[in-house]
Amino acid sequence: MNWFDSHCHLDFDAFDDDREAVIKSALDKGVSHIFVPGVSRDNWQKIENLVQVHPMLCAGVGIHPYFLDTYQQQDLDLLYNYAQKGWVKAIGECGIDGFLAATTRFSVEQQQSIFEAQIDIANQTNKPLIVHHRKSHHLILQSFKRCNPKNGGIIHAFSGSLTDAQHYIALGFKLGCGGTITYERAAKTRNVFNQLDLQHIVLETDSPDMPLAGFQGQVNKPERVELVGRCLADVKGLDVAVVAEQTSTNAKTLLSVS
Ligand SMILES: [Zn+2]
Numbered sequence: 001m002n003w004f005d006s007h008c009h010l011d012f013d014a015f016d017d018d019r020e021a022v023i024k025s026a027l028d029k030g031v032s033h034i035f036v037p038g039v040s041r042d043n044w045q046k047i048e049n050l051v052q053v054h055p056m057l058c059a060g061v062g063i064h065p066y067f068l069d070t071y072q073q074q075d076l077d078l079l080y081n082y083a084q085k086g087w088v089k090a091i092g093e094c095g096i097d098g099f100l101a102a103t104t105r106f107s108v109e110q111q112q113s114i115f116e117a118q119i120d121i122a123n124q125t126n127k128p129l130i131v132h133h134r135k136s137h138h139l140i141l142q143s144f145k146r147c148n149p150k151n152g153g154i155i156h157a158f159s160g161s162l163t164d165a166q167h168y169i170a171l172g173f174k175l176g177c178g179g180t181i182t183y184e185r186a187a188k189t190r191n192v193f194n195q196l197d198l199q200h201i202v203l204e205t206d207s208p209d210m211p212l213a214g215f216q217g218q219v220n221k222p223e224r225v226e227l228v229g230r231c232l233a234d235v236k237g238l239d240v241a242v243v244a245e246q247t248s249t250n251a252k253t254l255l256s257v258s
Helices: 019-028 041-053 075-083 108-125 137-147 162-170 187-195 222-236 240-255
Strands: 003-005 031-036 057-061 088-097 129-134 153-155 173-177 201-203
Touching (some): 003 201, 003 222, 003 240, 019 031, 019 222, 031 222, 031 240, 041 057, 041 075, 057 075, 075 088, 075 108, 088 108, 088 137, 088 153, 137 162, 162 187, 187 222, 201 222, 201 240, 222 240
Parallel strands (some): 003 031, 031 057, 088 129, 153 173, 173 201
């Protein structure tokens, strides 16, 4: 079985001491691909360096709402230049965070305009989007209506309603299924994933964040994508091998990797 972790922040400082060991351990446990989203200008070169030495890694570049502290207008020009590089498979992680708006100098309107600029870049460079959402499905769908993303993408850590899911699927998006479903209390999200066809789902860990049930308080690792996949197979009553195969194919096709 081969697993594809479609969302893993391997470039983050949390992995500076053991990154090589984490990658090797993931490979040993059947993870064939890891996608690393880029969250700010400060990370893009580090990610490029990583992708160049590890054939199992693929990556994107984006400006994440959590990392707007150092944001400058010219970051969008730099993003556009990076987006034309061969190793860049997607634009993101980008999006809108409805919680964050209360605590940052960036309003929801400003987040939305930076997000829409990135949708435009994805369209100009023919890339899919990796989308962060929190209390913001209505705003993200509004931006999609305005900017019309042409190459689909992934709604990272999807936790909306079945109706939200159907809207995204109609626009060519896959739904990211992560550690949330390993918690008994996530009945609503489990129920939505149970109702979705497997062809619309990709797996992710969001390492080093979003620890799985049983691993609370620990640094999350890409090797645990298998546990997410096993949980999804359980929820949907499907064979684990079928889940591994189909979700990997979904991610490879969307991100244009072999
Ligand atoms: Zn992320």
